[in-house]
Amino acid sequence: MLVIGIESSCDETGVALVDASGQGVPVLLSHALHSQIDMHQAYGGVVPELASRDHIRRVLPLIEEVAARAQRTLAQVDVVAYTRGPGLAGALLVGAGVACALAAALGKPVVGVHHLEGHLLSPFLSADPPEFAFVALLVSGGHTQLMRVDRVGSYELLGETIDDAAGEAFDKSAKLLGLPYPGGPALAKLALQGDALAFKLPRPLLHSGDLDFSFSGLKTAVLTQARKLGEVMSDKNKADLAASTQAAIVEVLVKKSLKALEQTGLKRLVVAGGVGANTLLREQLNDACQKRGIRVHYPELHLCTDNGAMIALAAGMRLQAGMAQINTAYSFDVKPRWPLGLLAA
Ligand code: KG4
Numbered sequence: 001m002l003v004i005g006i007e008s009s010c011d012e013t014g015v016a017l018v019d020a021s022g023q024g025v026p027v028l029l030s031h032a033l034h035s036q037i038d039m040h041q042a043y044g045g046v047v048p049e050l051a052s053r054d055h056i057r058r059v060l061p062l063i064e065e066v067a068a069r070a071q072r073t074l075a076q077v078d079v080v081a082y083t084r085g086p087g088l089a090g091a092l093l094v095g096a097g098v099a100c101a102l103a104a105a106l107g108k109p110v111v112g113v114h115h116l117e118g119h120l121l122s123p124f125l126s127a128d129p130p131e132f133a134f135v136a137l138l139v140s141g142g143h144t145q146l147m148r149v150d151r152v153g154s155y156e157l158l159g160e161t162i163d164d165a166a167g168e169a170f171d172k173s174a175k176l177l178g179l180p181y182p183g184g185p186a187l188a189k190l191a192l193q194g195d196a197l198a199f200k201l202p203r204p205l206l207h208s209g210d211l212d213f214s215f216s217g218l219k220t221a222v223l224t225q226a227r228k229l230g231e232v233m234s235d236k237n238k239a240d241l242a243a244s245t246q247a248a249i250v251e252v253l254v255k256k257s258l259k260a261l262e263q264t265g266l267k268r269l270v271v272a273g274g275v276g277a278n279t280l281l282r283e284q285l286n287d288a289c290q291k292r293g294i295r296v297h298y299p300e301l302h303l304c305t306d307n308g309a310m311i312a313l314a315a316g317m318r319l320q321a322g323m324a325q326i327n328t329a330y331s332f333d334v335k336p337r338w339p340l341g342l343l344a345a
């Protein structure tokens with residue numbers, strides 16, 4: 001069963017083809033991505049209207065590219081999957097519209113996929129795929145959540161951020177330091193040259209006893225510290241502040257993940273979403289989990305941030321489990337806000 005997946009929820013147009021025949025993990029045949037980072041960089045963040053227009057420009061050539069790379073024709077596609085939400089409404093509508101039009105033209109069914117389910121399942125495409133059940137740490141630009149995942153479609157929210165997401169904390173702090181968008185990778189790079197102990201920054205909710213997060217206070221603390229250092233910060237101060245910020249975010253993510261593992265008694269952790277690409281987070285999680293006999297799984301680095309492969313994969317896994325909501329009427333809606341817990345099992 002050949003599934004084509006289309007991702008267009010934010011600033012990346014991604015398309016992929018997976019083979020979801022049988023009951024094994026779907027196999028990624030090809031994927032292609034166009035990132036809009038360069039286009040949005042001039043504005044310091046994603047401009048939704050520009051994002052939608054660029055998805056329109058990119059999506060059809062990317063569909064042709066993945067078919068050619070996999071040496072398949074579109075006529076061989078059995079199911080068309082697209083990101084139904086959450087994300088930017090206009091951007092989502094491009095993927096949804098194209099997916100339904102393509103499916104209608106091919107006479108094949110269409111499946112709307114939850115973007116976060118895609119992230120959550122993306123480690124199944126890695127060389128070291130996880131087994132159910134596991135705790136998932138979902139850390140993207142818009143979400144920071146800990147979940148208990150027992151099987152495809154069974155996502156129990158254990159805790160989440162009450163304000164900013166971890167990715168947002170990276171992005172906003174980076175902006176304060178004058179770094180380009182997207183701030184996460186830029187801040188992580190600068191932090192390599194800094195001293196993480198140079199500035200004492202808050203670790204919000206670290207000892208709250210629950211599994212919730214809060215990152216908005218951290219951004220304010222970074223701003224206060226930056227102001228104290230004066231208008232023109234030295235390169236050393238900047239690097240130290242970047243390193244201290246990263247250390248604060250990572251410490252909270254690691255401690256809360258360990259707490260979730262302890263509470264659930266599970267011995268497996270899956271990390272997904274853009275912030276999952278962060279090297280310090282990976283190092284500290286690997287270290288802490290190794291000491292406790294816990295296995296940690298990540299997506300391949302290039303599949304941490306948004307991509308079409310995770311959308312095709314999630315649709316494929318749902319189809320295999322007999323849990324996909326199949327649409328053959330080709331009417332579509334998008335869900336810009338869509339809590340993962342509300343996903344019908
Ligand atoms: O999952 P994603 O690509 O998009 C959303 O669905 O939100 O996540 C993007 C987020 C951004 O906030 C970006 O700054 C962050 O992931 N990010 C990183 C790194 N790479 C991406 N944050 C820290 N370190 C990184 N290496």
Ligand code: ZN
Pocket residue numbers: 115119140141273274305306
């Ligand atoms: Zn994402």
